Amino acid sequence: MIKNINNLHSFKEWLFIFFLLAIATFLLPLLNIFAPEESVLHVPDYIFPLLGKYLCYALVALAIDLIWGYTGILSLGHGVFFSMGGYAMGMYLMRSIGKEGVYKSDLPDFMVFLDWKELPWYWLGFDYFAFTLLVILILPGLFAFTFGYFSFKSRIKGVYFAIITQAMTYALMLLFFRNNTGFGGNNGLTDFKQILGFSLQEPSTKMSLYIITTIVLFLSYVLSRYVVQSKLGRILTAIRDTESRVMFSGYNTIHYKLFIWTLSAFLCGIAGALYVPQVGIINPSEMQPSNSIEMAVWVAVGGRGTLSGALVGAGLVNWAKSWFTVAAPDYWLYFLGALFIIVTLYFPKGLVGIFARFNSKEKVRESA
Numbered sequence: 001m002i003k004n005i006n007n008l009h010s011f012k013e014w015l016f017i018f019f020l021l022a023i024a025t026f027l028l029p030l031l032n033i034f035a036p037e038e039s040v041l042h043v044p045d046y047i048f049p050l051l052g053k054y055l056c057y058a059l060v061a062l063a064i065d066l067i068w069g070y071t072g073i074l075s076l077g078h079g080v081f082f083s084m085g086g087y088a089m090g091m092y093l094m095r096s097i098g099k100e101g102v103y104k105s106d107l108p109d110f111m112v113f114l115d116w117k118e119l120p121w122y123w124l125g126f127d128y129f130a131f132t133l134l135v136i137l138i139l140p141g142l143f144a145f146t147f148g149y150f151s152f153k154s155r156i157k158g159v160y161f162a163i164i165t166q167a168m169t170y171a172l173m174l175l176f177f178r179n180n181t182g183f184g185g186n187n188g189l190t191d192f193k194q195i196l197g198f199s200l201q202e203p204s205t206k207m208s209l210y211i212i213t214t215i216v217l218f219l220s221y222v223l224s225r226y227v228v229q230s231k232l233g234r235i236l237t238a239i240r241d242t243e244s245r246v247m248f249s250g251y252n253t254i255h256y257k258l259f260i261w262t263l264s265a266f267l268c269g270i271a272g273a274l275y276v277p278q279v280g281i282i283n284p285s286e287m288q289p290s291n292s293i294e295m296a297v298w299v300a301v302g303g304r305g306t307l308s309g310a311l312v313g314a315g316l317v318n319w320a321k322s323w324f325t326v327a328a329p330d331y332w333l334y335f336l337g338a339l340f341i342i343v344t345l346y347f348p349k350g351l352v353g354i355f356a357r358f359n360s361k362e363k364v365r366e367s368a
Contacts (some may be wrong), residue, residue: 008225008229017218026362048207048209049278051208052274053212053275056275058311059267060267063267064299064310065304065307066227066263069258071260072160072240075165076163076296079169079286079289082271083272083282083284085139085140085270087176089273092127093194094126094190099200100193106317110187111182120182129196140266140268140272141262144263144264166254166289169289170287173288173289176287186286188281188282188285205350215361225307227263230262235256240305297339298310298313301339303350303351304349304350306349313350319352320335
């Protein structure tokens with residue numbers, strides 16, 4: 001077991017990872033609880049939902065890096081898998097409201113407003129968290145498996161695969177925008193009250209959701225690291241570099257691509273489910289093709305095929321987005337486009353690649 005762990009990272013790297021994990025899960029909550037509000041060390045309550053949102057985005061970037069960075073399959077449809085997990089969680093949270101809504105009805109408020117008389121059959125079961133969790137874990141992966149099976153079986157690859165994933169995203173977005181589908185239409189699902197009996201407005205609940213998100217991201221990173229460091233990971237990298245040679249070596253590349261594609265969707269679904277209770281809304285705009293493109297930008301900026309680069313890219317780009325949308329909202333999209341072009345042309349290995357190059361030069365100087 002210890003040997004397998006050491007194969008994933010060196011002792012110093014694991015020490016650094018657990019140090020960051022301790023800061024995120026212990027130090028920040030303790031500073032929120034015990035540090036006086038007037039102290040510079042105090043962590044305000046609003047920080048936890050914001051960090052939780054960034055961590056959900058980091059989990060999405062991790063999922064995309066598996067499929068794009070290590071397997072060479074560019075997907076512009078991961079917003080769908082993210083939204084599937086998000087809508088499943090949103091449906092549970094809407095059912096948890098009960099009669100505390102505006103209309104004091106057993107039906108969600110938007111259904112009462114649209115004059116629905118009964119709950120649609122596909123909402124049945126979302127009164128129970130266990131059922132919801134099952135849907136979150138199964139539905140995105142099942143949908144991805146079905147879509148991927150027919151796509152990979154048809155030998156669709158490269159830019160053509162990216163186009164059909166974008167078309168899939170756009171089609172589902174239009175479907176969810178309709179009021180008669182039972183998912184809230186343009187406004188989506190919102191005004192959540194509680195989760196598992198705990199009020200979502202309580203600071204302790206927000207902090208708990210943030211800690212859970214941090215732990216899930218850590219476990220997902222370890223799983224992803226194990227996959228890419230294994231024989232499976234080497235085959236995926238070989239498929240990315242030259243798929244035809246892998247096929248001539250006797251491997252059925254469809255099985256490998258289908259596995260990593262499904263795993264990537266699975267992680268995205270979990271990210272969406274964690275995102276919704278912390279942000280407080282899920283609507284069809286999460287499926288916009290531009291969102292899926294932005295997800296790919298996170299990975300490109302951080303560094304494809306590095307895992308840690310995907311996490312860094314997601315955090316940095318979304319922090320910049322939060323700053324730009326306040327300081328200069330009209331220029332955010334220009335900045336994002338320019339950032340992507342600059343990184344693609346001059347820093348193809350992303351920010352992590354720049355750091356690795358600098359680190360290698362320092363080692364050469366020290367050895368000399």
